Amino acid sequence: MNAEDHNSAEPVISGRKLWFGFFASCAAFAINGFVAFVISWRTCFIGHGTFGPFSEYGVRWLLAVITGGLFILAVSAGRISYRHWRTISGSKDLAHAESAGTAEFVSMLGVLCSVIMSVGIIWISLPLILIDVCMRAH
Numbered sequence: 001m002n003a004e005d006h007n008s009a010e011p012v013i014s015g016r017k018l019w020f021g022f023f024a025s026c027a028a029f030a031i032n033g034f035v036a037f038v039i040s041w042r043t044c045f046i047g048h049g050t051f052g053p054f055s056e057y058g059v060r061w062l063l064a065v066i067t068g069g070l071f072i073l074a075v076s077a078g079r080i081s082y083r084h085w086r087t088i089s090g091s092k093d094l095a096h097a098e099s100a101g102t103a104e105f106v107s108m109l110g111v112l113c114s115v116i117m118s119v120g121i122i123w124i125s126l127p128l129i130l131i132d133v134c135m136r137a138h
Contacts, residue, residue: 013084018103021081021110025074029117032070033124036063060128067125074121078114081107 043059054062085107089100 013088013103013107017080018084018106018110021077021084021107022113024077025110025114025117028070028074028077029120029124032067032121035066036124036128039063039066056132063128064125067121067128071118071121071125074114074118078111078118081110081114085111 039059039062043054043056085104088107089104
């Protein structure tokens, strides 16, 4: 296939923008797990339920704010990937999605990864609601 056969009417999205959906949602999931572990561990190891100026109740809210912000990042990355996929593929139906090219595949990968990582962030945040911060660290 030579370069002249390629359809030039196809929208071009840079590689960084395409991979953002995949990497941002994975990074949000990993950062959330790591930060929640470190804060919970330091709270219970050194502070016996306190973390600097935060009481045990304050630590819960701190973790909830961090988790909420990273959840928003993961969902936003998925929305960006979805918009890229719709722009590139021209299809409006996600249920019958096909990836004819690399850019479509990467943007659809970003959408799927974002959904999976967003659900993972929700599952990681359940112990914030259900159990004590120090019990979570153990």
